[in-house]
Amino acid sequence: MSAAAEIFPRAAKATRVADLRADFPALATQVNGKPLAYLDNAASTQRPQPVMDALRRYEVEMHANVHRGLHARSDQATAAFEGARKRTCAWLNAASAEEIVFTRGATESINLVARCMDARMGADSEILLTQMEHHSNIVPWQQLRERTGARIRVAPVLDSGALDLKALERLIGRNLKLIAVAHVSNAMGVINPVAEICRMARQAGVPVLIDGAQAAGHIPLDVQELGCDFYALSGHKMYAPTGIGALYARRPWLEEMPPFLGGGEMILEVRFDGTRYNAPPHKFEAGTPNISGAIGLGAAMDYLAAHGLERLAAIEHELLEYATERLDGIPGLRIIGTAAPKSAVVSFVMEDIHPHDLGTILDHEGVAIRAGHHCAMPLMERFGVPGTSRASFSFYNTRDEIDRLAGGIETARKLFG
Ligand code: PMP
Numbered sequence: 001m002s003a004a005a006e007i008f009p010r011a012a013k014a015t016r017v018a019d020l021r022a023d024f025p026a027l028a029t030q031v032n033g034k035p036l037a038y039l040d041n042a043a044s045t046q047r048p049q050p051v052m053d054a055l056r057r058y059e060v061e062m063h064a065n066v067h068r069g070l071h072a073r074s075d076q077a078t079a080a081f082e083g084a085r086k087r088t089c090a091w092l093n094a095a096s097a098e099e100i101v102f103t104r105g106a107t108e109s110i111n112l113v114a115r116c117m118d119a120r121m122g123a124d125s126e127i128l129l130t131q132m133e134h135h136s137n138i139v140p141w142q143q144l145r146e147r148t149g150a151r152i153r154v155a156p157v158l159d160s161g162a163l164d165l166k167a168l169e170r171l172i173g174r175n176l177k178l179i180a181v182a183h184v185s186n187a188m189g190v191i192n193p194v195a196e197i198c199r200m201a202r203q204a205g206v207p208v209l210i211d212g213a214q215a216a217g218h219i220p221l222d223v224q225e226l227g228c229d230f231y232a233l234s235g236h237k238m239y240a241p242t243g244i245g246a247l248y249a250r251r252p253w254l255e256e257m258p259p260f261l262g263g264g265e266m267i268l269e270v271r272f273d274g275t276r277y278n279a280p281p282h283k284f285e286a287g288t289p290n291i292s293g294a295i296g297l298g299a300a301m302d303y304l305a306a307h308g309l310e311r312l313a314a315i316e317h318e319l320l321e322y323a324t325e326r327l328d329g330i331p332g333l334r335i336i337g338t339a340a341p342k343s344a345v346v347s348f349v350m351e352d353i354h355p356h357d358l359g360t361i362l363d364h365e366g367v368a369i370r371a372g373h374h375c376a377m378p379l380m381e382r383f384g385v386p387g388t389s390r391a392s393f394s395f396y397n398t399r400d401e402i403d404r405l406a407g408g409i410e411t412a413r414k415l416f417g
Contacts, residue, residue, distance in 0.1 A: 017315065020307065021396050023048040034366025037401035042186050042214060042345050042392035043370050044236045047300075051239060054299035058292050066291055067265065067282075081291050084298030085281070091301045092231060092248050093222040099254065101281040102294050105245035106213035107136040109232035110180070112247055112284060113209055114140035116257035117178065123149035125177045128206075130168070130192070131157040131382050132185040135375040137211045141180060150177070157382055161188045161337030168197065172204045179208045183215035187374040187390065188337025189320070189345025191219070198227040207253070213237055217300075218316060218343050220309050223248050235293060240300035244293025247284075254280030261286040312395040316344035319393040319402065326406045327391075332413060336388050344393035347374075350409065353416045355389040361415070362408040369405070 217238025263286035332351035359371035
């Protein structure tokens, strides 16, 4: 068996949510003396045992530095690390594993592209974002604006939370150099029509970067079918460890773009009068990479694939429908982002209750949600709210946990009402 195959054991097919939950030891813990109801999955998901097992096996049986190739352990570590790259390539259906660059997460993936685009940008150039972007898909472009003078255009969001696609289309003009758009809004769960955006962009010869941080563990992906140029993802939002993520970039971009960081691994030859860079993807991976993180990411993808991402997504959709129905019935509660299709996120505001107060009351009940601006301040401004409360679900959540969420909100309403 190859090293990669050894550390990515196939997870047994579970048929019931209870069996899936049993794979996640964190879900059996208590907080504040209550069983944990973990409804903060858009911030970070919990890790299943097979991912933790793969990490442990790597640490005990395989750890060494990669691409150094002089002893068996290094060969094994390299095979496992490159196996994870192949796994990520298959997950995204990229044309080749060389189109996958490992990063620290979606944030670094987007920064990498933004930092490597300077040569294409001038004072007339435009970057098109949307009003619902995460700060990770805004600030790197503002930094690019500071370096190059390029302008940022923003496609608006409708009252339903849907992207105003017609307005976006009108913003595709002669000077547009890139569209950078979230696949799924982290603050609302709204799923953007990224295939349609890519189609419109292609007609205008404009590249598209998709911020897939909220999509990659919940929606089956095919970057070739989508027709995007770049796709960014984060491991910790798809059941893998923190500090690992990936950037998919079509090969011509990786050839054209200059390296992001300089150092070891990304070179072929270094002399004081000049350096020859390594081929992609290594050209963009300076220094010793997060080997165990990449292996954990591959194991997480294997776990999701073994259970069937479509099937897991169907469970999440059912939870979304139940939660929407339960919360919609609570007086004074307004859901932000009602447009279909949505991933399993319910973001809401309560009359007379600050999201932080609600979050604290729920925490006392063992219910973990996120409260605040969700790193999407421009979207909060769009809806005229300082922040929202956000419950975000994974296939391992239950109706009972949603009932506990609704019960906690009712308690808060009585306290503050
Ligand atoms: N984009 C979106 C839509 C996100 O939800 C997040 C994480 N909240 C990010 C980017 C950044 O991801 P990370 O911090 O893992 O790099």
